[in-house]
Amino acid sequence: MFTRLYLKNLKKVKEIIDEADYVLIGAGSGLSAAGGLDYSNKDVFKENYSPFIKKGYKTIWDGLVDNWTVTQENKKSYWAYWANHINNIYYKANYTKPYEDLYELIKDKNYFIVTTNCDGQFYKGNFDEKKIFAPQGSYGYFQCEKPCSEDVYNNEAMIDKMLSSFDEDKLIIGEEDVPICPRCGRLLRPNLRVDDTFVDKPHLANIDDYYEFVESAKNHKIVLLELGVGFNTPGIIRFPFEKMTKYLNETTLVRFNTTEHGVRKGIEDKTILIDHDIKESLEALVKI
Structure with a gap:
């Protein structure tokens, strides 16, 4: 009222x-x-991220905190969450x-x-x-994890590729679909300001x-x-x-x-x- x-x-x-x-x-x-x-809304999470409930996540933030940094050890599970998240928030969202x-x-x-x-x-x-x-960056781009250049990469095709191999039972993507920097071969990561390696020039x-x-x-x-x-x-x-x-x-x-x-x-x-x-x-x- x-x-x-x-x-x-x-x-x-x-x-x-x-x-x-x-x-x-x-x-x-x-x-x-x-x-x-809304990253803190439990209903939003249930509707759009239901496969990840089994990991104990209740909100989008729970999943982000648990998948904050990509490494060689967690890359398949990291991208399983992030590919779904970017698709939900950036590509699917009206x-x-x-x-x-x-x-x-x-x-x-x-x-x-x-x-x-x-x-x-x-x-x-x-x-x-x-x-x-x-x-602060964009969900629509990836960058090198340890920037070898100031290049960023449109990620729509990469997101689609990861989602096509997403295993809802194991909550991983296929090894071959993990995004790799085309210049140096390191892992790519979202182009977001999370630390001092953020590639900010495009923004x-x-x-x-x-x-x-x-x-x-x-x-x-x-x-x-x-x-x-x-x-x-x-x-x-x-x-x-x-x-x-x-x-x-x-x-x-x-x-x-x-x-x-x-x-x-x-x-x-x-x-x-x-x-x-x-x-x-x-x-x-x-x-x-």
Whole structure:
């Protein structure tokens, strides 16, 4: 049930967006979770990862933690989980409603997006790819485990190949389908920022445009829409957004977060907290 304060805040947010000269979107895992790509949801796991229940996993996170690093010893079981995970989250997943509504909300504004999400949702809809900075990597690419180059490799065919040999009883893939670096012969791994071997060059293409957007916005009305951002990597979105809110005069931070919605001291009067379900909040904003 919507409270009077919640509805009042939503109307204020819509007014601020309508009046803004610039809209900077910061999207974390909570935005994707709101659309059903929820790594902590047991029902999501049961529906899409049922073969792995026998290993004692109850959520997507359980499987990721248990298969964090690929080695020669675990490569067949590692890729059994990761091939299914990437297929579920990146290839099979539809464009979800929260992203669709977010686009409808800001499509006519001068916007830019910075996101820590690697699931490709922003690229499945109508967002301008030139206005997206996604520095954490992509589920759509593999890289060498110990980078022999800055190359990354589209993995769709490799994922299909691994899934074709996936043994649901043994929870392994075929030895011959383990992805190998074409340059040096080492194992490949997902192109994600998990340690200092991450190949980030392909994901830095729009970083200068991001900085230029913020620089251009300094003396204008800017709204920062922070959606589902926690403390996993706060230095990418959460802390910079709070800093911008503090030091840029005509700036409003709108923080959509149902759990980690605290605010840095000194910016309370420039922040609107929406601690309600992100999916429902975006749906409501589009209708206002």
